[in-house]
Amino acid sequence: MIRVIVVDDQTLVRQGIRSLLDLTDDIEVTGEADDGMSALAAIEEHAPDVVLLDLRMPRHDGIWTLNALRERAGDAPPVLVLTTFDSDTLVLDAMRAGAGGYLLKDVTLERLTRAIRVLAGGGTLISPSITERLMRAVGRRPPPDEAGLPAIQQLTERELEVLRLVAEGYSNREIARALFLAEGTVKNHVSTVLLKLGARDRTNAVLRALHAHVLD
CATH class of the missing domain: 3.40.50.2300 (Response regulator)
Structure with a gap:
């Protein structure tokens, strides 16, 4: 339970x-x-x-x-x-x-x-x-003052696809099904996205991507 x-x-x-x-x-x-x-x-x-x-x-x-x-x-x-x-x-x-x-x-x-x-x-x-x-x-206000944020590296098209699905609340398993990938591959993509965005977790990654207009 x-x-x-x-x-x-x-x-x-x-x-x-x-x-x-x-x-x-x-x-x-x-x-x-x-x-x-x-x-x-x-x-x-x-x-x-x-x-x-x-x-x-x-x-x-x-x-x-x-x-x-x-x-x-x-x-x-x-x-x-x-x-x-x-x-x-x-x-x-x-x-x-x-x-x-x-x-x-x-x-x-x-x-x-x-x-x-x-x-x-x-x-x-x-x-x-x-x-x-x-x-x-x-989009209508400046991002919060977060001095020290690492520069966001360029995400690949596949990583952007994964990030968009993360932002929509999909689990790794659901992302794997949607993109016809192995779940382990999705986990690797998520880890890479977190690294490139300098994020501590999935939620923080979405927030940083929004601040940087990566998801626009």
């Missing part, structure tokens, strides 16, 4: 997500929290495989929670953000803070469970609509 904690300040939302996930055979909600501080306590108690996190909460919000988890040792679970897209800045902040997945709250159960499984398996998932929104945001 994939153990999940739901973090949202609205009781009805938490109960609704729990009820939906109860319909699955391999995902179990083991805990709930209504803000970042209680989320950290719940994570410590239940050791979840994935955290579902709202961004807008009173007291300690989602960005605070992501930053707090990033400061922990390597045992921090992956975080799937469920947001209503209050602002482009909020989404960008969540990406920089280390969220591993981003979905709208009106997502279908199928999409939600797929995202949970992807994150539990060590992958990342970015909704295409979020990618489009981020591209618009990056």
Whole structure:
């Protein structure tokens, strides 16, 4: 079973997500929290495989929670953000803070469970609509001050194909099927993309590519 904690300040939302996930055979909600501080306590108690996190909460919000988890040792679970897209800045902040997945709250159960499984398996998932929104945001404002970013090397056409599919939330296996490649070959392409973009993970690679207009 994939153990999940739901973090949202609205009781009805938490109960609704729990009820939906109860319909699955391999995902179990083991805990709930209504803000970042209680989320950290719940994570410590239940050791979840994935955290579902709202961004807008009173007291300690989602960005605070992501930053707090990033400061922990390597045992921090992956975080799937469920947001209503209050602002482009909020989404960008969540990406920089280390969220591993981003979905709208009106997502279908199928999409939600797929995202949970992807994150539990060590992958990342970015909704295409979020990618489009981020591209618009990056296009109308200067990139954040990130002194020391390595120069982005030229990506090959194949690497760009892989990066676009990563930005759309595809797993390595799905990319392999879409491009008719071996999964090991896709993994090698992803590793090369991370190296060329100077990125620490897939999410950071997408963000850097957006900043550099590589995905335009």
